[in-house]
Amino acid sequence: PHVEPPKIDPGEAVTYFEKHVQEWVKNLATTELLEKFGIPKRDLGILLDLYADAVTSKSLSDPESVDYYYIDRFAEPLAHRIDVSVIYSTIFFKWAVNPAQKTLFLSKNVPQSTLDNLRQLYETTDRTYIAEEFPAARKMRRKVIMHVGPTNSGKTYHALRAFAAAQSGVYAGPLRLLAHEIWERINLGQIAPLGSESPDFKGTPEYQNSFDKLPHADAIRKHGNPMHARLCNMVTGEEQKIVGVDVGLLSCTVEMMPLNQMVEVGVVDEIQMIGDTQRGSAWTAAVLGLPAMELHLCGEETAVPIVQELLKHTGDEIVVKRYERLTPLTVEETSLEGDWSKIQKGDCVVAFARSNIFKIKQEIEKMTKLRCAVIYGRLPPEIRSEQAALFNDPDSGYDVLVGSDAIGMGLNLKIRRVVFDTLQKSRGAGGGSEPLSISTVKQIAGRAGRFGMHTGSDAPGGFATTLAEKDMAYLRQALATPFIPLPLARVSFTQESFDRVQHTLPLNSSTATVLQAHHYIGALPRKMRYHESDLSKLAICDFIDKTGGRMTTLEKARYLTAPVAWRDPHSVAATKVFMRASNMHNYVDVHTVIETSPEFEALKTVEKAKDLGHTLRSTSNALSSMESLHKALILYIWMSFRAPIMYPHFDKAVELKIRVERALQWTLVSMSSA
The missing domain is CATH 3.40.50.300 (P-loop containing nucleotide triphosphate hydrolases)
Known part of the structure; x- marks a missing residue:
């Protein structure tokens, strides 16, 4: 679950650092993690106590040390409470390898071998000069x-x-x-x-x-x-x-x-x-x-x-x-006041949950007799493009678009007005919700009135409004707010760094430990930070270790960056089948792993209904199954580019992918009222 990080004012970073160092040092999770990195337990307690003493005695609080250890990071935007631990840990390693500490450590009977290990860990993960x-x-x-x-x-x-x-x-x-x-x-x-x-x-x-x-x-x-x-x-x-x-x-x-x-x-x-x-x-x-x-x-x-x-x-x-906007963007005087019958031709309704998108589509088609095209993140790009073409074509009969924030980039859309269903978005599993970022609101609303996309009697420009009146104030505020500079650039591990760190850690270290070492040890340039999302993949790392069997370090790193929908049980199940097949046979047969799956049976059911002109009993279930099947095929194709001997059936996978896309498009079209 999401744990809110502390909000630390820029002038309070050093004070926070001094005040809370003991919490980090005494935290069982800290010692367990540092032991995994290969620091002997007998030495770890001494090192952590000396670190806490140095911090609380203000030895790291003078301006030169504050700059050297980049302590102001505590006051930069933190996405999760765990970021605080990462900052304490990276400062600890940089402090521990400073030659100025060596005499102190040796006087406390910390062996040279431990100091050498600390330095090797630090140097292996150090990306200060990432350029x-x-x-x-x-x-x-x-x-x-x-x-x-x-x-x-x-x-x-x-x-x-x-x-x-x-x-x-x-x-x-x-x-x-x-x-x-x-x-x-x-x-x-x-x-x-x-x-x-x-x-x-x-x-x-x-x-x-x-x-x-x-x-x-x-x-x-x-x-x-x-x-x-x-x-x-x-x-x-x-x-x-x-x-x-x-x-x-x-x-x-x-x-x-x-x-x-x-x-x-x-x-x-x-x-x-x-x-x-x-x-x-x-x-x-x-x-x-x-x-x-x-x-x-x-x-x-x-x-x-x-x-x-x-x-x-x-x-x-x-x-x-x-550059300035080529056509004006206007916030309307009022919302739709919760009334979907006020939807007009050329409107794009933006929602942030797949289930809501289809509910809204049904409501609009019921109350206005306008047909709706749909675009959302799980939909394959090819189908998004086809749905966009239906919406853009004045003769297609599709006059309204209902979509997720996937409409924010990558498609030319003849949107006259953007209507926000809500201005809140889920944080993910167990995380509650939060307001859309100002940047996101600006980008999505800005899709209205695209220059060159409207012709004839249309006046140039676009409009934005909300479903509920309570959201209008935030919409006006977001669009009127100047852009706020990005605080950080993101970096990630590379296959080379992953392999290098794996060989520095203790023998048989887990994939999760390799990933954590990048975050908790590695020094980065100012204004750079690893993806916090990496640390949400620890359970995925364990899954890869458990299922991957004899996979090499680089193969494991490849799966960490592969397009796997880890929140989709069907996608995870397909990934498990891929891994086991590669372990047992050294290749993955697309027929065995795809054409024997329940999702493939759903595809055949849809194709049969299409050929016979029948309607589907459960359109939602069919859509979900085919979305999952499409993701499994995308993963197979992605792997075939990187490991063609192990994933040899590229052409067959592409052929199946096209079949799924046709079935998906037919299913979406059949959902609209006549």
Whole structure:
């Protein structure tokens, strides 16, 4: 369960540090964890007592020590009570390996072997100079251009024009949908390269040299501009579209960026996600490590200070370009006052629980006779895209969109008005709820009135309101509040650091202990912090150790980063089957692990109903089963890219994935009233 961290004012960090050190030292969890790291019990008590004495006697409270040990961290935003323990522990290790303590320790009969072990643990996990982990980028002096502004300000388009004009380049976005969209637009010539407005522009190299030989030349003529067309490959965690071996442009998800390949232009989208507690480390790696002569970072103003901090010592040049919204966004005078009959064509209702999305859809279709498309996080990206297309098409009969915060990025949607069902969001299992962040409210509301998406008699601009009147004050406050700078960038373990730490810890240390060592020992640069979500994976680590059998350290680390829906029992069950099959047979047969599952039977039931024109008895159960089946197939495909010998049936998995997507789309359409 979520335990609220203390709220410590900036001027109170040192006082808090001194006052509560004994609590940390005497906590049984502290000693148990440090013993797991290999510190002998007989020495640990002495070391912890000396640490507490040093802190309470103010030996670490002078300005130089406060700066050296980065004690102000206590006053930075803390997500969970456990963060306090992490800070105490990392300061302890940095203090313990300080040569100034050695004489004291030896006088207290702490053996040299223990001191050597402490130093080895510290040095193995030390990432103070994390920028040096990216040698290709450090060999360059990059020009970093930040394009910042609100949703619907055109900031990304300017960066994409530079990408479209480059001989070599990488676009990296947060979603497979976005990577696919940019891949398609670049190949079709739908993005005008920088300089194409010049009278001297004769077309892209592809247009001038080989246009008629392109296999998709007819599609370019129909949907794009032949003079702007470029060849571009695509790589995501679950999909690859290779149009040519020597193609200079690549569209990918942020986690799949090539960090060892020098390019002319790099574009990283949604840069504010650098502070995301689940995935922020991928954006940190992009900022520090993408070896692009010109690196474009697109997103919110909130990210500017943290990017400047990260690049302070890299020698890179930073330019900030700011943009204003292209169409107005207006908060309506009143809410819907709890009345779904006030929903209009072009509305997008945003809810934050899958079950609520379908309840709202049914209510709206019952009270207004308007049909609703749906978009939510568990829905495969391909189906989200199809549902978006139904909503955008004025002749489809789908005039309203009901979705989760998944509508916040990655889809072009003709939304006239955003309606928030609530402005509260669940913290997760056992965690209660909390208000949506101001950044989230701004991003979702900003989807209304997208520039260029409305035509005809529509006046430009968008609107935002809420279902309940009680939420209107917070909506107005959030949209009027200036952006607050991100306090931290996130980092995560790498496969290399995982392997290195595993070999430093005692023999047969658990996967959880390896993960904890990164957090509780490792030093990081200022304004950087490991994902707190890592420490919520300790039970997952135990599951991997128990089920994984003979898996290597790197295989275990791979499962920790794999797209497993750990809260979904069906996904966990499929993962267990995958692991056991790889242990027993050294390969995973897609027929054995997928086509014998109850979820596959649900797929066959849906396909039969579709072919016969029947309705389903339990649409909700069918949807849930197929969502889980789709996630299992995505995991298989993801693994097949990384371990193709062990997961050999890539083509079959893709074929099954397409079947599931068709069945899902049919099920969603059949749920709407005629």
